[in-house]
Amino acid sequence: MGDHKYQKWVQKENVVIEGVDISGEWNRMWEPREITSYDLTYMDKVTALPGGESMDWCYQCAQCIPVCPINQVGSYGPRKIARKLQTGMNLFENADLWLCTTCMNCLRVCPKEVDMMKIMPAVREQAILDGNVPAELQEMLQNVAEYGNPMGESVRKRVKWLRNFDGQVRVLTEEENPDPVDVLWYVSDYYSYHPRGNDAARSMVRVFNKLGVDFGILGKEERCDGDSQRLVGEVGLFEQLAEQNDENFQKYSHNRLVVSDPHAYNAFKNFYPKVTGHDYNVEHYTQFLAEQVDAIKDLFTAEFPRKVTFHDPCYLGRHNGEYTAPRTLINAIRGAEFIEMYRIKEQGYCCGGGGGGMWLDSLVADHTTERLSENRVKEAIEVGADVLIVCCPYEVSRFEDAVKSTNNDGKLEVWDIIEIIDLCMGNGAAA
Amino acid sequence: MPELPILVIGGGPTGLEATRGISDLGYQVILVDKAEVLGGNPISGDYASITPQLRSAEDSMNDMIAAITDNPLVDQRLATTVVAAQGAAPALKVTLKNGTGEEVLDVGSVIVATGFQHFDPGKETQMYGYYEFDDVITLVDVERMLKGGTFIRPSTGEKPKQVCFIQCVGSRDRQIGNYWCSKVCCGVATKEAIEIRQMVPDCRVFVFYIDMRMYGFWEDELYWKAQEDYKVNFIRGIVTEITKRGDSLLVKGEDTTMGRPMEVLMDVVILSIGMEPSEGSKEMAKIFDIPWSHTVSSRPSAEP
Numbered sequence: 001m002g003d004h005k006y007q008k009w010v011q012k013e014n015v016v017i018e019g020v021d022i023s024g025e026w027n028r029m030w031e032p033r034e035i036t037s038y039d040l041t042y043m044d045k046v047t048a049l050p051g052g053e054s055m056d057w058c059y060q061c062a063q064c065i066p067v068c069p070i071n072q073v074g075s076y077g078p079r080k081i082a083r084k085l086q087t088g089m090n091l092f093e094n095a096d097l098w099l100c101t102t103c104m105n106c107l108r109v110c111p112k113e114v115d116m117m118k119i120m121p122a123v124r125e126q127a128i129l130d131g132n133v134p135a136e137l138q139e140m141l142q143n144v145a146e147y148g149n150p151m152g153e154s155v156r157k158r159v160k161w162l163r164n165f166d167g168q169v170r171v172l173t174e175e176e177n178p179d180p181v182d183v184l185w186y187v188s189d190y191y192s193y194h195p196r197g198n199d200a201a202r203s204m205v206r207v208f209n210k211l212g213v214d215f216g217i218l219g220k221e222e223r224c225d226g227d228s229q230r231l232v233g234e235v236g237l238f239e240q241l242a243e244q245n246d247e248n249f250q251k252y253s254h255n256r257l258v259v260s261d262p263h264a265y266n267a268f269k270n271f272y273p274k275v276t277g278h279d280y281n282v283e284h285y286t287q288f289l290a291e292q293v294d295a296i297k298d299l300f301t302a303e304f305p306r307k308v309t310f311h312d313p314c315y316l317g318r319h320n321g322e323y324t325a326p327r328t329l330i331n332a333i334r335g336a337e338f339i340e341m342y343r344i345k346e347q348g349y350c351c352g353g354g355g356g357g358m359w360l361d362s363l364v365a366d367h368t369t370e371r372l373s374e375n376r377v378k379e380a381i382e383v384g385a386d387v388l389i390v391c392c393p394y395e396v397s398r399f400e401d402a403v404k405s406t407n408n409d410g411k412l413e414v415w416d417i418i419e420i421i422d423l424c425m426g427n428g429a430a431a
Numbered sequence: 432m433p434e435l436p437i438l439v440i441g442g443g444p445t446g447l448e449a450t451r452g453i454s455d456l457g458y459q460v461i462l463v464d465k466a467e468v469l470g471g472n473p474i475s476g477d478y479a480s481i482t483p484q485l486r487s488a489e490d491s492m493n494d495m496i497a498a499i500t501d502n503p504l505v506d507q508r509l510a511t512t513v514v515a516a517q518g519a520a521p522a523l524k525v526t527l528k529n530g531t532g533e534e535v536l537d538v539g540s541v542i543v544a545t546g547f548q549h550f551d552p553g554k555e556t557q558m559y560g561y562y563e564f565d566d567v568i569t570l571v572d573v574e575r576m577l578k579g580g581t582f583i584r585p586s587t588g589e590k591p592k593q594v595c596f597i598q599c600v601g602s603r604d605r606q607i608g609n610y611w612c613s614k615v616c617c618g619v620a621t622k623e624a625i626e627i628r629q630m631v632p633d634c635r636v637f638v639f640y641i642d643m644r645m646y647g648f649w650e651d652e653l654y655w656k657a658q659e660d661y662k663v664n665f666i667r668g669i670v671t672e673i674t675k676r677g678d679s680l681l682v683k684g685e686d687t688t689m690g691r692p693m694e695v696l697m698d699v700v701i702l703s704i705g706m707e708p709s710e711g712s713k714e715m716a717k718i719f720d721i722p723w724s725h726t727v728s729s730r731p732s733a734e735p
């Protein structure tokens with residue numbers, strides 16, 4: 001508040017209106033609308049951070065706003081953050097810091113290359129150091145630090161999904177002097193621990209077995225890929241996880257690294273090399289399988305006579321440019337009618353799980369009208385699909401929850417591509 | 432090859448460059464300027480530097496002047512005005528006047544390069560208080576200060592902490608009859624913003640604008656450089672009122688991209704005054720019967 005202002009904001013100590021207690025800071029709506037100072041303290045702090053430099057490059061063209069997924073369900077976007085910083089907002093202690101899902105749609109269209117994918121981790125890192133981290137996120141970070149997975153499950157349980165399962169899986173870390181494998185499959189946290197992820201993991205094994213893929217997994221030695229932790233600002237944790245996983249990648253001889261999770265794909269392809277000095281021959285499983293689509297088709301024994309649509313994961317699509325592989329697989333499914341949604345490929349809508357969003361549900365809910373996943377599920381239903389196909393382990397549970405919370409139970413099912421491929425190869429047990 | 436010399440009226444950057452070009456082609460030039468020295472506005476206006484390279488205005492103009500000096504093809508007539516003309520190209524009779532009297536010359540053609548004058552900020556409709564408040568100054572006043580190697584708050588002589596530019600003063604304004612964009616003020620203001628940030632690093636600089644008009648590479652050379660490297664703050668929305676509040680100036684406008692009213696204190700307000708045709712240009716238009724009105728719109732209110 002500038003000293004010159006005759007009108008001061010009012011904050012009443014005790015106010016109850018129609019039974020609602022809006023005491024103290026909750027009644028600051030009496031604050032005058034005038035901007036009375038351009039306090040650049042926090043803008044300076046942001047741009048001084050390595051990675052934060054481009055925050056004040058914004059020249060307010062506003063192209064980021066219509067493509068920002070958060071702005072569809074609230075008021076948000078790089079342009080607005082830049083202006084709020086220019087008018088004195090303390091981003092380090094503001095909810096705006098945690099709403100960004102790093103979906104990269106803004107950078108795709110930004111003429112000035114204001115890069116939220118660098119700004120957000122940089123500012124969040126400082127916020128964490130200052131102790132300003134949302135509790136729900138803090139819990140996840142502690143889990144990853146202690147147990148190597150965001151769920152806080154024990155390391156032993158990482159292979160629990162293999163119990164009572166007749167698929168052929170070589171757990172390399174349990175073999176003595178294991179022979180090299182063609183494919184080292186990075187299973188990922190959600191495939192390993194989440195019940196719906198377990199379904200997909202077992203499907204993956206059956207499909208690999210049918211295709212005769214020579215593969216192995218790291219079992220209990222596998223750790224969280226760390227990409228989302230990097231994006232919420234825990235760079236140290238990310239580096240530690242990178243070193244740990246890399247140790248095993250180097251130890252167990254393989255030709256290629258196939259991952260279930262686009263976030264892991266992004267980490268191994270683009271960010272692990274900077275930490276470990278090693279390059280990885282990494283493929284997302286849709287890429288690996290799309291190469292063998294003819295063999296897959298030959299193995300199909302059943303049809304999937306459903307109206308399907310597909311959600312592009314931000315970290316496979318915009319971040320890494322892969323839009324074709326999943327579609328190659330979907331188009332191979334016999335009997336399915338593939339209907340694209342409106343916001344696809346480069347323009348794909350975000351599920352809300354990236355950049356830490358997966359663990360910020362209550363904070364995001366406080367600042368938006370609906371979850372991004374809910375917005376997306378409605379779109380899938382609107383185009384007439386009854387199956388929403390995904391290929392990111394974050395998404396099955398996110399979208400299934402969204403189907404329920406939007407009262408669309410029974411109207412839309414959420415399937416991982418691998419589950420459909422498995423089903424069409426004759427395994428009726430999937431899903 | 433014309434037998435008669437070519438008359439260039441005005442010894443500013445345009446007239447100097449025209450003179451150089453014509454003499455390079457081997458023609459004779461008579462260069463007339465009403466001032467006692469060549470150089471035009473950059474010299475008479477005490478410009479510090481030239482946009483966008485930020486090179487010293489004096490050095491730049493001296494180079495241009497040197498390029499036509501001691502050239503047998505160029506006849507410099509300073510402190511001289513054109514008072515009459517007869518005939519048409521390729522044979523005109525032009526009357527020049529200086530302190531010693533009048534002289535009629537035969538010339539083949541005439542280039543009028545009498546240029547602009549700075550808009551008088553007392554004429555603007557918003558009443559920014561240029562003549563009332565010491566700390567409301569113009570782009571030209573800033574040039575003069577920068578040329579002297581300083582940037583201060585005129586009322587106190589101290590270094591300012593917060594200053595702003597207000598764009599489009601005297602330009603793009605139907606009410607005052609200036610229905611044009613002066614084209615250079617966005618660049619000049621941005622250049623000065625950079626220079627102020629260089630000279631007084633603690634001073635925050637804001638530019639209030641309607642739209643930043645950066646022609647060609649000025650976009651990167653000035654605008655982006657000012658924003659990214661010099662942390663100049665560009666805020667869309669023109670200030671409409673300046674009032675005194677204590678020792679400071681209160682600028683009042685709308686921060687349009689925030690959709691909020693804005694009232695902020697400034698130590699110095701710089702009016703980005705535009706260009707108007709100079710008195711000399713008006714005179715020459717009469718003498719040479721050059722069409723003056725500029726029809727830009729069928730709307731009657733756009734008529735001058």
